[in-house]
Amino acid sequence: MGSSEPVWGIIGGTGLTAIDSLEVDETLETETVWGAPSAPLRIGRLGGRKVVFLARHGDPHRIPPHRVNYRANIEALRQAGVDRIIAVNAVGSIHPAMTPSSLVLPDQIIDYTWGRAPSFHEENLEHAVHVDFTWPYSESIRDALRAAAAEVDVAFRDGGVYACTQGPRLETAAEIRRLEQDGSDVVGMTAMPEAVLAREAELDYACLALVVNWAAGRTSEVITMDDIRSNLDAGIGRVLQVLEACLRAD
Numbered sequence: 416m417g418s419s420e421p422v423w424g425i426i427g428g429t430g431l432t433a434i435d436s437l438e439v440d441e442t443l444e445t446e447t448v449w450g451a452p453s454a455p456l457r458i459g460r461l462g463g464r465k466v467v468f469l470a471r472h473g474d475p476h477r478i479p480p481h482r483v484n485y486r487a488n489i490e491a492l493r494q495a496g497v498d499r500i501i502a503v504n505a506v507g508s509i510h511p512a513m514t515p516s517s518l519v520l521p522d523q524i525i526d527y528t529w530g531r532a533p534s535f536h537e538e539n540l541e542h543a544v545h546v547d548f549t550w551p552y553s554e555s556i557r558d559a560l561r562a563a564a565a566e567v568d569v570a571f572r573d574g575g576v577y578a579c580t581q582g583p584r585l586e587t588a589a590e591i592r593r594l595e596q597d598g599s600d601v602v603g604m605t606a607m608p609e610a611v612l613a614r615e616a617e618l619d620y621a622c623l624a625l626v627v628n629w630a631a632g633r634t635s636e637v638i639t640m641d642d643i644r645s646n647l648d649a650g651i652g653r654v655l656q657v658l659e660a661c662l663r664a665d
């Protein structure tokens with residue numbers, strides 16, 4: 416892209432494989448040293464800002480969370496000139512106040528995943544790289560999202576611990592009790608290693624999460640995809656309002 420204008424990356428998750436209001440200038444099929452990203456990059460403008468949109472699970476949604484090539488996704492965005500990323504994630508709620516269809520701006524992560532490629536630094540064994548990850552999400556993007564939500568009058572929960580499980584199955588009720596004891600508030604399957612790879616690539620990165628179900632065992636009901644879809648439908652418009660307001664204000 417080669418200009419000094421900021422370039423926002425948006426990684427869309429479950430329920431966000433495309434953004435209708437994104438004015439797409441280019442659809443870029445790209446490749447990285449780590450392989451191909453989940454979907455072509457949609458490069459265009461949203462809220463007047465340059466945006467590169469990537470559907471995390473492909474478009475249509477087909478790649479399960481444990482098979483996403485997170486390295487290729489982050490590297491493809493970086494190669495396209497992105498310097499900051501908002502990740503949109505569907506999550507289950509463990510915390511009683513984080514109700515289905517509400518928005519959460521997590522500030523912490525606990526990583527329960529295994530067997531995923533967790534780093535860009537795998538080859539050079541002469542020089543180990545240990546990035547600081549005390550605060551996994553960018554405070555400046557979180558500030559921008561907070562201000563944007565206030566501007567468009569969208570309620571959200573400020574802060575929370577995202578527990579990242581391996582998937583693709585949902586959790587057992589006992590696992591959710593354990594996550595709660597660990598301090599987790601919401602649960603999903605994609606925060607990691609996406610967030611740490613963005614940190615390694617020196618890209619600002621934050622998560623805007625949409626609660627799509629009560630986590631396993633939080634109600635007496637089983638979790639159905641129909642319920643998840645209806646909470647996605649109820650909440651995704653507010654996610655888009657916040658995203659657009661955030662970019663417009665940049």
Ligand SMILES: CSC[C@H]1O[C@H](OP(=O)(O)O)[C@H](O)[C@@H]1O
Nearest residue numbers: 428429471480504505603604605
């Ligand atoms: C039952 S939906 C599970 C699916 O949704 C979340 O995806 P994303 O974070 O990309 O919105 C979760 O992590 C799972 O991949």
Ligand code: HPA
Nearest residue numbers: 505506507602603604630
């Ligand atoms: O309940 C859940 N568990 C894990 N990931 C999820 N993504 C949406 N809901 C959930």
